[in-house]
Amino acid sequence: MDDPIHVIDPEGDAIICLRRPSRPFAPWDYNGDRGAGSSTEAVRSGGSNTGESAGGGNLSGSRPRKKIKKENPESENLVDEVHPVGSSHGQSGRDPGPQTSRDAERVEENCHRFQVSAKQLKVLSPVFKEALSGVRRLPSSGVGVEITTGPFYLESFSLLMTIFHCQPQNFPQRVSLEVLAQLAVMADHYRCEAWIQFFADRWIRHMEPGFPTTYCRDAMLWVWVSGFFKLPAEFEKSTALVVDESDRLVTNLGLPIPAAVIDQINRTRSESISGMIREMNSRRDYFLTGARGCCFECSSIMFGALTKNMHAIKLYPTQPGYPYTGMSRNELTRKVRSFAVPLCLFKSRSSRVCDMKPFPKIIEKAGIVKEIHLDIWER
Numbered sequence: 001m002d003d004p005i006h007v008i009d010p011e012g013d014a015i016i017c018l019r020r021p022s023r024p025f026a027p028w029d030y031n032g033d034r035g036a037g038s039s040t041e042a043v044r045s046g047g048s049n050t051g052e053s054a055g056g057g058n059l060s061g062s063r064p065r066k067k068i069k070k071e072n073p074e075s076e077n078l079v080d081e082v083h084p085v086g087s088s089h090g091q092s093g094r095d096p097g098p099q100t101s102r103d104a105e106r107v108e109e110n111c112h113r114f115q116v117s118a119k120q121l122k123v124l125s126p127v128f129k130e131a132l133s134g135v136r137r138l139p140s141s142g143v144g145v146e147i148t149t150g151p152f153y154l155e156s157f158s159l160l161m162t163i164f165h166c167q168p169q170n171f172p173q174r175v176s177l178e179v180l181a182q183l184a185v186m187a188d189h190y191r192c193e194a195w196i197q198f199f200a201d202r203w204i205r206h207m208e209p210g211f212p213t214t215y216c217r218d219a220m221l222w223v224w225v226s227g228f229f230k231l232p233a234e235f236e237k238s239t240a241l242v243v244d245e246s247d248r249l250v251t252n253l254g255l256p257i258p259a260a261v262i263d264q265i266n267r268t269r270s271e272s273i274s275g276m277i278r279e280m281n282s283r284r285d286y287f288l289t290g291a292r293g294c295c296f297e298c299s300s301i302m303f304g305a306l307t308k309n310m311h312a313i314k315l316y317p318t319q320p321g322y323p324y325t326g327m328s329r330n331e332l333t334r335k336v337r338s339f340a341v342p343l344c345l346f347k348s349r350s351s352r353v354c355d356m357k358p359f360p361k362i363i364e365k366a367g368i369v370k371e372i373h374l375d376i377w378e379r
């Protein structure tokens with residue numbers, strides 16, 4: 001596919017080859033497979049302008065190369081051979097030069113190419129700085145270095161590059177949750193959180209309303225974005241939504257959400273559900289033994305009523321176990337609230353009115369959860 005070069009800086013001395021992702025971003029059906037990591041590597045191009053080694057015309061055998069690897073669950077294990085581009089002054093590096101091989105063409109086909117300033121990359125990102133540290137001196141004009149990085153997504157990477165090159169005139173007024181989530185993944189990868197945070201704060205303030213109300217992909221993107229960009233209210237809201245509405249074990253969708261956050265979400269949900277089921281069983285036992293209820297008739301009726309209620313929502317005679325797949329905390333709470341409760345028409349033997357509290361409220365109380373606070377992100 002012929003993809004035109006994306007010129008971020010017309011005088012830029014570096015070409016970025018951005019690998020094209022081979023799968024959708026944060027797929028909802030993510031199964032937990034992790035790639036080995038993405039890499040950013042820089043190869044000095046054209047020997048004559050670099051002032052590097054004595055001998056140095058042909059760089060193919062001894063190219064200085066710096067490679068930074070960082071675990072990134074979303075990335076794929078693509079480490080391509082990168083060949084030097086022609087470094088004639090004023091050219092953007094489109095000409096692969098005499099050393100073109102099928103491999104080089106394949107790399108180019110699978111890449112988007114950006115003309116950028118190596119200096120800007122180094123200023124904003126320690127990852128680029130380290131990757132470029134093997135290139136001692138760049139030419140005074142023309143393209144001097146080619147960097148392969150990614151895979152990341154074109155729209156969000158273009159935005160990242162406009163941020164790196166301080167081009168606010170090219171910033172959109174609004175960005176989608178999708179792009180914001182991708183920016184966060186790249187900010188994490190390139191370790192430039194502070195820069196991206198500065199702009200992300202503004203975009204988040206102007207985001208269209210429409211926070212999800214069900215457990216869905218957007219809910220998980222919010223967990224990621226609000227955690228990464230340190231938004232306590234949004235983080236509590238999105239994690240509470242996932243805890244309440246998820247009906248299965250939650251995964252990170254391949255996003256670098258800390259394991260402690262995912263574990264806490266899953267633990268909070270399952271403890272709430274198991275707490276409610278446990279309380280139902282206890283109440284049932286209390287009525288069975290007569291430990292609750294003002295008299296024999298009272299406990300017998302309550303025992304029967306609770307057993308029938310549990311049977312109606314498939315919690316009697318058998319019960320599901322962890323991880324309670326197919327059952328959400330909110331759904332179970334709604335069902336418990338709608339339990340039919342008979343009135344106690346009996347008086348206790350001491351002639352006092354029955355003061356037994358309604359069991360649905362007690363069961364619901366057993367499932368109450370605490371909010372998940374943002375400080376868990378750093379743990």
Ligand SMILES: [Zn+2]
Nearest residue numbers: 294298344354
């Ligand atoms: Zn009673």
